[in-house]
Amino acid sequence: MAQIFRPYADSVARVVMIAILVLPFAIVGIAYGVMWSPYITGQHLTLEQPVPFSHEHHAGQLGLDCRYCHTSVEKAAFASVPPTHTCMTCHSQLFTNAELLAPVRKSFAEHMPIKWTRVNRLPAYVYFDHSIHIAKGVGCSTCHGRVDRMPLVQQASPLTMAWCLACHRDPAPHLRPREEIFNMSWSPPGDQEQKGSDLVERYHIRIDHLSDCSVCHR
């Protein structure tokens, strides 16, 4: 009787058997990594916009308040993207012939809206409300990052459910006084832990309620 297999077959067989054991766990691990990656979350991706609007210039250098354009952010669920009219309040005077602004002038003249590409995108079954977050001391930069330093705006946070929940379960480290909401350069003070829990108290934040499914889904 001759040998059917060469000696190295033993090693191959052992590797295969170990692989059968390890592979399922490896696949889950890799999938988990992929789910957190910008490829899925869209975090830090720069999207092409019809007009290369620079938040860095408008909010950072010119110091326009967020609410100048995002008018309903304190009142409604939607922060709202400004109507073309808002752009034209200045740009009917400034850079009136700039090539970059042609789509804005076209929109205004033809009364057709500019179609921006959405940057911060939540699924349709998530009901996010800007106004309540602002009322409870969550600042713009907490989720949107330093928009005043973004030439083209990017999604600063992963916007996954786990990310939302992290703050909903323990908001104190992320809260700031209402006066600081629109302050892009706010950073947590040394005693944020204490200040944060004071704010939880002051703003009547019911943490036990915040991880209810019904808070965001309906």
Next chain:
Amino acid sequence: MSASNEVPAKAERWLQPPGRSYEAINELVSAPLLKRKKWSWKFWWIAFMASLALTALMLVCISWLFTKGVGLWGVNTTNVWGFAIANYVWWIGIGNAGTLISAMLLLMRQRWRASINRFAEAMTLFAAGIAGLFPILHLGRPLYFYWLVPYPNTMALWPQWRSALIWDFWAILSYILFSILFWYSGLIPDLACVRDRAKTPGARFWFGVFALGWRGSARHWQIYHVYHTTMACLGVPLVISLHSVVGLDFAASLMPGWSETIYPPYFVVGAMYSGFTMVIALAAAVRWGFSLQALITVDHFDVMAKILLAASIIMSISYMTEWFGAWYSGEHEERSLVAYEFRGHYRALYYAMLFCNCFLPQIFWFRAARRNIALVVVVGLVINIGMWLERINIVWITLSHGYAVSMWRVFHPTYWDYLLMFSSLGLFALLYLLLCRLAPIVSMHETRRLLSQEAQQ
């Protein structure tokens, strides 16, 4: 075969290989795998093509189901469960018998199991796999079935562990994986035997790979034997827990007719009952198809028929316990449900079930009936139909006649329901037929051992 190989025959009982030699067993079992040319495969091909067609049909059913949604079936707002759940319970019942035979009979030192346990285990594997398919097909969004698994995810969510469906999912998954290990570890020495008998390099290679280099060392046999018997010990509680959990899918609810403590044991017996009938049918088929009359004898059918008889009596007692329990509970909903079983929309199915499961098997009180293989097979199949009826009755009757009177509705199956049910039999047959050509269908090392033990008697 040299005459010196003969084993002296004394108390012949379960095996009658020609010349009572080990080689005869080897030849009987391995010939279909190695000497294909000598074997007539006509019936195999007919059966294979038929089951292939049915499997194709099943794929069509599943594709269309995924395209259109579970609305294709007869499920409605009240009867949200239907054929899929009944099929699932039925298949999982069949899927339990193999392990019961292998494990429980092994522990009870029922030697006759040696010649039937291998294909019973294979039956288990395939049936459990098909059973596991049905709850997934039945989901509204089958794509997300993996949410039953606790895996790290960006939603920070976990399964809901109180649900009987979670228990079920894990019981089935554990059971399938366990059965694969059990079946495969039992197969290793036989694969080695086939490897060593094989002449062609291809056969030697593939059987060699899967035999893992088994060489029959006594040291290995010792470890192997311990492993195998321990697996048998573990298999019994696993299989009982599995079908108890299936019973709990219903019993852990509060619906009349479901919320009963008898459900888990009653389901286990029901599983054994329907599973044994399937084993009988397969035994007859294998015996005939591969001319294994020497290894699977009339005595086997006799003893299995006795088991059916015992099971039918337990089932009858279970039914009566249900009726009694309903009356004794004093709950009018429970009583009304029993009345509905006998007088409601599904009464014909209920009577048919009682006939199949309780009355017909009483024929096995007669020895002549038990030793008539054709009769045992036919009665077995009827019982199996009866067991399917039992499952559909369990699902339909309670859902159709629950607490909310205004929502009482009757289930009307669509042809998609029937097609999927029948085509799943095709997949089962296909897997089985493939197995017959790829792996030894009877455990050679265990029959050899039995032969040796019989010789010593």
Next chain:
Amino acid sequence: MTKLLLAEFTRPEAMLAAARNVDQSGCRLADAFTPFPIEEMAELLDAASTSLRVYMFIGGLIFAVGAYATESLSAVYLYPFDSGGRPLYSWATFVMFPFAIGIFGAALIGFIVTMVKTGLPRLHHPLFSFEPLERATQDRFILALEPPHATSLEARARAWLIEAGAIDVTEAET
């Protein structure tokens, strides 16, 4: 390289008888190759006791405890839900998953330990080169013996084996 004598028997009884009295041949019992397990043979080889069940028990326990911990941790701490007013921690409903997965764990660990202890998979093994072993998986009962070093003694041993019922005695090396 160890030299082995392979003594082929057709009946397990004959092989066992020879194995019991192997001292008379002057050989040392190295192993046996049989088509089905023969418990006494293991005793003769001093391989009767094995810790496999201990491993399986521990493996099963680890799986079960892991499952139970996953349940309790996720249901009580990681994301507690009010599910139908049931308590967050409810052992009665938490036992089914660990039970099933524990048994599977035991089976899996058992398989792995079996593989490790037997050294399988061993697709290439020196003994596979020797003709008689081919029938050890079919119908022959083979004793593997370490023969005495002296050639004369080896011949005597061979004779003794034939006398004990071996139909053939061949040499093999591992």
Next chain:
Amino acid sequence: MSFAPDRRDALKLLAMGATAALGACGPPEEEIVPYVEMPEGLTPGVPMQFTTALPLSGYARGALVTSYEGRPTRIEGNPRHPASLGACDIFAQAEIMTLYNPDRAKAVLNEGNLSSWEDFEKALLSQMQIERGRRGSKLTILTGRVTSPTMVRQIQALLKSFPGAQWRRYEPIHDDAEISGATMAFGRPLLPIPRLDQAAVVVSLDADPLGPGPYQLAYAYAFAQKRLARKGVIQFGRLYAVESCLSLTGANSDERLALPPHLIRGFIVDIANRLGAKLPQEALGDDASRFAAAVVEDLKANPGHGVFLVGRGQPAETHALCHWINRALKAPVDYFPPVDPVASTHVDSLRGLVEDIDNGRVESLFIIGCNPAYAAPGELAVDDAIAKVPFSAYHGLYDDETAARCKWRLPLSHTLESWSDLRALDGAVSVVQPLIRPLYDTRTAHQLLALMGGMLSASSYQLVRETLQARAPRDFETHWRQWLHDGIIQGSANAPLAPPNVTLPHMDPLQAPRGPSLTFAPDPSIWDGSYANNAWLQECPKPTTKEVWGNSIHISPSDAAANDLEEGDIVTLRRGEHSLEAPVNIVQGQAAGVLGATLGYGRRRAGAIGEGLGFDAYKLMPIGTPWAAHNVALSRTGARSTILRTQRSFHLAPERREIYPTVTLQGFTEGNIDISERRGLPTLLPEWEYDSYKWAMSIDNTLCIGCNACLVACRSENNVPVVGPIEVSMGREMHWLRVDVYYRDEPTPLGFQPVPCMHCEKAPCEPVCPVEASVHDSEGLNVQVYNRCIGTRFCQSNCPYKVRRFNFFGYATDDVYANLHAQSFDAQFNPDVTVRSRGVMEKCTYCLQRISRARRTAEKENRRIAEGEIVTACQAACPTRAIIFGDLSNADGKVSQLRNEPQHYEMLGHLGTRPRTTYLAAIENPNPALREKEE
């Protein structure tokens, strides 16, 4: 995962100011489409509410319309309006579905070919030139009932400039007999409106004040005021119903008698005689005279608080006699001058038109907003007559049967797209204001009438303002704003007239019909057929039979047995040369010898939803007695069909009465309340702490009249999809809230019971869900997380109340019945509620979006949500206020108080589910005199 179209799609649509289609399956990147210029006062995503009024048979019901970015999504009642009082009936709510209906007439058609308003204007001008030449002698305008002061003004102006012209008006559900009866009794047409809130004894003779109709909401509210039994407060009347077919009023009565129409006349004569009328006595059975005696007894015991009502099916003299009785009883009835400006009866008006056409007296015919080619007695053959007119123009919402017979088909603007004005039954005027720009190239009736008068570019807005100028000559703008804000012009309702003198009518002896009678009634779901193409209403179960997607011949069990008929058997009904085939439905409470049919089905041109359903009962409608055809021949065809129902079991075995217990008023006052309830059972489970709000609902079975307003409200608020007849036949439906009706072995049903989700504290559905899609929140809501649901359906199988609904198919988005695959329907979705995809379970959420909105508002203001701040959609629509929602943690809240009432019970409470939705058992007030004799 796709829940498309989502709220942003909807936003996009509307921000562009158009409902034109956008690519639904777009690229993975989403767009944000802002306004070019932001409309004043608008915050994106924040709904606004506007008042308007919606007509039913011409009469206004006030409405509050919710609008998102200029897109109306939801209609609720205007609390200031006398005909809605804050509630909203099914027809008004379903107008949303009509507005966005893709089958609406969208363009001008000439002889079936695409044309334009400009072409029509040209043709019209030359035709009017001809008419002007003959002083309009061959010009006829046909309308439905017109109450709009502007339209009346315009038509009268036209009639002035064309003195020979005719104005015909025909409303299919008309009140000819009522008007004639009033004229007979008082010498002039008067409109009686009973004050049900002041009536201790109400006797309804074939009348259906609680049934569908333009004043249903007001009647139901008033009725509810006399149905109140609380600890310490009992205001409870007794309602008698004598009728042929089971109506909602009959279903809610305390004592009911089923009689064929001619015996009802005999019955009222008997009553009148007992009150001293001395009319020739008519034949009446023993049961009926005993009933009459009991009624009279009761009336005499409540002087000045008894009122008689007679339905439209009874002849004029019965109405006259009813007026006589009411005067004799000093009944609480107000008499109003009729709002309808046309004096002649509807049938005469239409018959006159047909005669005119046949005699060649009509060459120019304008039909505005009515469909006589379908909705008129078959004998009149109106459709053939219309086709004979040389110049005919049809101005309507749909390309319907009448449109098909006219030369010009002109698309009419929907009320929600129009400026107009309307009057309610009592004359109160509302301004109709548009909620959205016309979706298609449509015009209002005002614009058409102006066009006929030669005004080419009239604006409805200006016309309405001109009309109403007279009501506030000074400071008009302020008033105008006030009117728009209020939805009603305060003080515009007619003052009730002093009780007029009444004459006892002469009652000719009536001959009893030999064969069965066929009675006609408006359909409870689609009214006269004008709502036939409305899927919400087609799938709205008819209150007493739970039929959907069709109608049937109702037959009494005894007649069915006599004719060997089973439910679903198709019969032929023949009257003269007209016949129809229809399935029969055996209905308890139907008078023997009477077959009942509802109108509105068998539409030949209605649109994709409405065609091919049911049978057209108008075909057999006689001209003389339009509401009953006597001596109808009935024969079996041998064919069968299935009657589609959403409820199939109507009988509660005695031991199952715990689902719907009843208490007699006597028992209630004596404290003898046995509703055999088992609740508060011990549990092994620990108590769960709810430390904030505890939402709960209380439903008073006594007050529920079964009108389905809540059911349609829920559908509209929560984006609940329509599933269509095939799915219903499979036993599937999506109503989150169902209204159950149960019967007992008497002609009266036990009653109605709205069943939303119970929000059980120990919810059986939750622990069985493997993925936490069904869980509780910290306020005790049983929430369903659609995006987590994988569709095991374990929750529904374990729900004892069976209130969960499963998307077996993609009903909301892929299914043809929900949206006809038309993009325009997407605009109807409430953007605050997820549109559910295929394969997920859904159910009542207690209008979670409203709770969430209130919670966010309150939290922003650092306060608790106030009592009554959250009103669920079903609660808002309910005309009798049977549904109360609130916070249980507030011990003084309404819900908490109702839980302490003695008749309070938990449905199936013995299962230990601890439902948050609980009930108040139905209280009945039977007449002991009638009950004693039975026993």
